[in-house]
Amino acid sequence: MTRSSLSSSFTVTVNGEPQLLDLDNRTTLLDALREHLDLTGAKKGCDHGQCGACTVLLDGRRVNSCLVLAVAAQGRSVTTIEGLGTADRLHPVQQAFIDHDGLQCGYCTPGQICSAVSALDEVDRGWPSAATADVGAEKITLDDSEIRERMSGNLCRCGAYVNILAAINAVAQ
Amino acid sequence: MTSTLDPATTRTPLMGQGINRIDAIAKVTGEARYSGEYPLDGMIYGWVVQAPIAKGRISDIRPATTLSMPGVLAVLDYRNAPRLSDAGDGELLLLQGDRVYYRGEAVAVVLAQSLEQARAGADALDVSYLAESHDVLFRADHPDMYTPELVNPNFPSASNVGDVDAALAAAEVVIDQVYATPAEHNNPMEPHATTAHWDGDTLLVFDSNQGASSVQMSLCRLFDLPRSAVQVKSEHVGGGFGAKGSARPPVVLASMAARLLGRPVRVTLTRQQMFAMVGYRTPTIQQVRLGSDRSGRLQALDHLAYSQTSKILEFAEQTAVLSRMMYATPNLRTAHRLLPLDVPTPRWMRAPGEAPGSFALESAMDELAQACNVDPVELRIRNEPDLEPDSGRPFSSRNLVACLREGARRFGWDDRDRRPAIRQDGRWLMGSGMASSTYPARNAPSTCQVQARSDGTFEVRITASDIGTGARTALTQIAADALQVELDRVELRIGDSDFGPAMIAGGSMGTASWSWAVVKACRDLLGQLDAHSGAVPAGGLLARADTKDDVAAQADVTRHAFGAQFVEVAVDIRTGEVRVPRMIGVFAAGHIVNARTARSQLIGGMIMGLGMALLEESLMDLRFGDYLNHDLAGYHVASNADVRSIEVSWIDEQDDQTNPSGIKGIGEIGIVGTAAAIANAVWHATGRRQRTLPIRPDRVIS
Ligand code: FES
Numbered sequence: 002m003t004r005s006s007l008s009s010s011f012t013v014t015v016n017g018e019p020q021l022l023d024l025d026n027r028t029t030l031l032d033a034l035r036e037h038l039d040l041t042g043a044k045k046g047c048d049h050g051q052c053g054a055c056t057v058l059l060d061g062r063r064v065n066s067c068l069v070l071a072v073a074a075q076g077r078s079v080t081t082i083e084g085l086g087t088a089d090r091l092h093p094v095q096q097a098f099i100d101h102d103g104l105q106c107g108y109c110t111p112g113q114i115c116s117a118v119s120a121l122d123e124v125d126r127g128w129p130s131a132a133t134a135d136v137g138a139e140k141i142t143l144d145d146s147e148i149r150e151r152m153s154g155n156l157c158r159c160g161a162y163v164n165i166l167a168a169i170n171a172v173a174q
Numbered sequence: 175m176t177s178t179l180d181p182a183t184t185r186t187p188l189m190g191q192g193i194n195r196i197d198a199i200a201k202v203t204g205e206a207r208y209s210g211e212y213p214l215d216g217m218i219y220g221w222v223v224q225a226p227i228a229k230g231r232i233s234d235i236r237p238a239t240t241l242s243m244p245g246v247l248a249v250l251d252y253r254n255a256p257r258l259s260d261a262g263d264g265e266l267l268l269l270q271g272d273r274v275y276y277r278g279e280a281v282a283v284v285l286a287q288s289l290e291q292a293r294a295g296a297d298a299l300d301v302s303y304l305a306e307s308h309d310v311l312f313r314a315d316h317p318d319m320y321t322p323e324l325v326n327p328n329f330p331s332a333s334n335v336g337d338v339d340a341a342l343a344a345a346e347v348v349i350d351q352v353y354a355t356p357a358e359h360n361n362p363m364e365p366h367a368t369t370a371h372w373d374g375d376t377l378l379v380f381d382s383n384q385g386a387s388s389v390q391m392s393l394c395r396l397f398d399l400p401r402s403a404v405q406v407k408s409e410h411v412g413g414g415f416g417a418k419g420s421a422r423p424p425v426v427l428a429s430m431a432a433r434l435l436g437r438p439v440r441v442t443l444t445r446q447q448m449f450a451m452v453g454y455r456t457p458t459i460q461q462v463r464l465g466s467d468r469s470g471r472l473q474a475l476d477h478l479a480y481s482q483t484s485k486i487l488e489f490a491e492q493t494a495v496l497s498r499m500m501y502a503t504p505n506l507r508t509a510h511r512l513l514p515l516d517v518p519t520p521r522w523m524r525a526p527g528e529a530p531g532s533f534a535l536e537s538a539m540d541e542l543a544q545a546c547n548v549d550p551v552e553l554r555i556r557n558e559p560d561l562e563p564d565s566g567r568p569f570s571s572r573n574l575v576a577c578l579r580e581g582a583r584r585f586g587w588d589d590r591d592r593r594p595a596i597r598q599d600g601r602w603l604m605g606s607g608m609a610s611s612t613y614p615a616r617n618a619p620s621t622c623q624v625q626a627r628s629d630g631t632f633e634v635r636i637t638a639s640d641i642g643t644g645a646r647t648a649l650t651q652i653a654a655d656a657l658q659v660e661l662d663r664v665e666l667r668i669g670d671s672d673f674g675p676a677m678i679a680g681g682s683m684g685t686a687s688w689s690w691a692v693v694k695a696c697r698d699l700l701g702q703l704d705a706h707s708g709a710v711p712a713g714g715l716l717a718r719a720d721t722k723d724d725v726a727a728q729a730d731v732t733r734h735a736f737g738a739q740f741v742e743v744a745v746d747i748r749t750g751e752v753r754v755p756r757m758i759g760v761f762a763a764g765h766i767v768n769a770r771t772a773r774s775q776l777i778g779g780m781i782m783g784l785g786m787a788l789l790e791e792s793l794m795d796l797r798f799g800d801y802l803n804h805d806l807a808g809y810h811v812a813s814n815a816d817v818r819s820i821e822v823s824w825i826d827e828q829d830d831q832t833n834p835s836g837i838k839g840i841g842e843i844g845i846v847g848t849a850a851a852i853a854n855a856v857w858h859a860t861g862r863r864q865r866t867l868p869i870r871p872d873r874v875i876s
């Protein structure tokens with residue numbers, strides 16, 4: 002519902018809870034989460050869709066939340082790292098990142114984990130990637146190069162890639 | 175009162191164990207808060223406005239339009255900014271006058287109630303400039319090139335042993351080549367961010383940095399405040415790699431803006447702004463001359479390095495310094511030249527000096543091996559010195575040869591056919607290469623406090639910083655070992671300047687330096703506990719340590735970590751693309767505190783080395799005088815798909831002369847030698863030498 006030409010109020014479901022937001026139309030979904038809902042798990046590494054640190058799930062699919070205007074998420078459902086699991090109920094991917102030391106500074110980590118959860122789902126649905134040998138095949142064989150390719154939108158300057166690969170492989174087993 | 179010590183228990187030392195990161199749960203759940211994530215009541219957002227000229231002055235700032243925009247509260251610029259005192263870093267004297275020293279320098283900060291309003295206000299800010307012609311092209315024959323007195327951190331800029339020219343003239347084999355490395359940007363994933371808050375004359379900042387007490391010191395000097403009036407907190411830091419090694423503009427700008435407004439202010443840099451404002455690795459041009467006999471025994475080594483600095487701060491990278499300690503030669507000369515340009519000041523980037531310097535030296539060694547027809551591993555073993563070649567001082571420990579042998583064994587190097595350009599697999603030419611690694615293992619003074627609590631637990635407070643290194647975990651292990659208790663009885667608190675002065679996370683000196691203070695304080699506390707027969711009095715017990723005197727009393731020996739890296743490459747003969755299917759690194763770095771985090775850190779260094787070899791390059795736009803490819807789409811760092819198999823291991827090394835825990839730092843050594851190993855492998859695959867980084871496809875096929 003439009004309130005003025007500069008801002009809008011609308012509802013977005015975040016981690017299962019409907020949130021009524023009244024925001025400047027220029028606000029990105031990432032800034033809505035970080036600055037207005039105090040969900041700082043989604044990180045801002047570039048604000049331009051170039052690093053993946055801001056990855057969240059929008060209606061179950063991964064998006065760079067810095068590239069989504071918050072108003073465009075109106076009526077939709079967002080899952081952030083905080084909604085994926087908590088300290089006493091970790092998501093299997095979160096647990097695998099701990100077990101395989103898939104993080105160093107941790108700044109890319111929430112984005113990596115959200116991205117990995119979604120990538121595994123995409124594989125389950127049979128969506129091919131640039132690394133898929135047979136794009137017509139019904140079932141994707143999840144090998145190392147598939148994982149690396151599908152995770153290459155999430156940069157990690159600390160270079161945790163080897164361990165991120167191991168963590169995702171462990172979950173996929 | 176609780177009994178704290180249980181002498182009957184024989185505990186396994188935690189040192190060396192691959193314990194999970196203590197902060198892993200906080201980081202995988204998004205609970206860990208970084209500096210730009212502390213919401214303070216009434217907080218205002220600051221957006222930095224940057225100069226669009228590389229040299230000149232501001233002729234006018236007309237803020238009226240910006241000030242009339244919704245939510246904008248103020249514009250901070252040189253006319254209303256608080257006056258700063260010189261803290262010894264010209265980059266921090268921000269908004270103090272109308273001069274512009276480089277493109278991208280901060281000229282104003284727009285302060286508004288929301289991020290969107292601050293950004294829009296900054297876009298609309300009307301600033302006019304009087305531009306002067308700028309000089310930003312780095313070249314070795316520039317007339318302003320000069321010899322600095324010292325290079326970082328405080329080495330003499332030149333060194334000379336014997337008669338290099340005569341030895342080169344007499345040598346049976348001579349290699350004389352020029353190598354070039356580009357400017358590179360650190361690009362930690364977390365952009366620099368500061369949230370600043372004044373309470374009267376007391377300043378509290380949440381700042382993303384590698385050392386809270388160093389930033390505290392800078393703020394004290396800039397704002398003329400006593401230490402007790404400034405607190406810097408940096409609980410979680412999203413990487414640094416040198417870019418956060420000292421106070422950088424955001425902490426100064428946020429502090430000034432918060433002063434002006436009397437409200438908390440947060441300044442977060444954009445990724446693009448980081449390319450001008452927080453430092454980068456200097457480009458280098460290096461001439462290396464090696465003279466040897468036919469068997470490859472060095473008679474002369476000459477390493478001359480050129481690099482750049484800005485006109486507001488002399489930053490002299492120690493590019494050739496590693497040649498002073500690496501290989502035995504009776505005649506050894508190193509020299510540095512420096513060129514001040516109208517550019518932002520280069521700063522530290524992971525293994526400053528050693529990373530670019532090793533590319534030149536280790537490439538030249540490969541060329542010498544080729545010229546002498548000696549195996550490159552054997553060539554290095556033949557030139558292994560007993561004492562540091564330049565100074566004649568002993569090494570506290572030196573296990574380069576062990577790393578070379580172990581690396582060769584793990585890689586399967588011995589079966590290698592030395593001839594270049596003979597292995598083809600479809601469109602791929604295959605090759606392998608290697609290089610040595612080294613990095614100094616120094617210590618710096620630090621302080622620490624350890625408290626025994628009456629419930630039998632301990633609190634360790636030290637202004638350490640965990641920028642992803644695992645220091646928080648490693649220091650907890652070290653403290654638990656020193657106190658002879660289990661891990662869960664130790665609570666380690668870091669990242670708060672109130673805990674006292676301490677070394678930064680930099681120069682591979684963090685964990686080594688901090689561990690010394692931790693061990694010293696813990697031992698003192700154990701002594702106090704003994705005096706209380708092992709029981710903690712109701713008020714607890716406190717021990718403080720300062721390692722200033724201990725560090726000063728260290729013997730005059732040379733301390734270095736060593737390593738050897740072996741890589742396999744595949745080069746696409748049609749496109750020039752280089753892939754690196756396999757990398758192996760073997761290191762000798764004293765006691766490894768945590769096998770898990772150490773492995774991750776060493777791999778991370780090698781991955782950054784892979785980026786340095788193949789991808790990373792900041793291109794100077796000569797017309798505008800700024801780095802052109804200033805975002806992560808234009809500046810390429812290694813992504814997941816660039817990285818294939820990487821294995822690291824280390825050899826047991828006992829070194830009693832580093833610090834009480836026998837630690838040598840490992841933050842930097844992983845990147846040293848990687849680029850040379852890859853370049854050497856590309857030669858082995860293609861027969862073409864790559865003397866300029868990065869090894870771009872066009873350079874491979876040209
Ligand atoms: S912050 Fe969104 S992709 Fe980098």
Ligand code: FES
Pocket residue numbers: 103104105106107108109110156157158159160161363412413642
């Ligand atoms: S863990 Fe530091 S950027 Fe990925």
